[in-house]
Amino acid sequence: MQLFYTPDITDSPIYYLSEEESKHCIRVLRLELADHVQLIDGRGGLYEAEIVDAHPKKVALKLLTRELEYAKRNHYLHIAVAPTKNIERLEWFLEKATEIGIDEITLINCQRSERKEAKAERLNKIITAAIKQSLKAYHPKLNDITPLQKLIAQPFDGQKFIAHCEPGDKQDLSKTLKPNSRYLILIGPEGDFTPKEIEDALQNGFEPITLGNSRLRTETAALEACFEINFLNR
Structure with missing residues (x-):
């Protein structure tokens, strides 16, 4: 049909x-x-x-x-990701994350960001096509590019995580995640977050997490986080 x-x-x-x-x-x-x-x-x-x-x-x-509330999920996932230099990689992430399950996406402007702008109309069309493909009744919200410092200072009622590659103590999502909750995950640009950006996020209540031992591209890391959150909430 x-x-x-x-x-x-x-x-x-x-x-x-x-x-x-x-x-x-x-x-x-x-x-x-x-x-x-x-x-x-x-x-x-x-x-x-x-x-x-x-x-x-x-x-x-x-x-x-x-x-009503067709296939409503038991959690809320907001991923904030630095847009990739190659826009097709960001588009791929939006498509696949929508198919897997995501509620909100914010594009963040970091110190090492390679892209400072993105056409929201085109990106929303990709999200719309993905919800039709995967029969999702909820359309993820796509926010405009937002400075990282502004985003991390905003209140969020739920668990907040930052995935980064710098040394230090980091938890697996499976060990720190509270099921059936709300989550905000920060994914940085290809050059990663700066040490100061990481410290600022930690000071604002973000927990440092690891997405495995491999060094992942930005869009892959974002999709891995999306998959893990959905898998752990099954």
């Missing part, structure tokens, strides 16, 4: 696809009158609907069923 992302859906019994989605529905997917489709609103709602008007510019759908 074909799936559409419909963030503006309401309780109205009839919903109209946008012109772009209508064209895709009728011209590309070749769907017809009385065909059934699925809709996700990005807020936890999963709907089944029937095409009642197959107009290529304004498809009308009759809502048949609605399931």
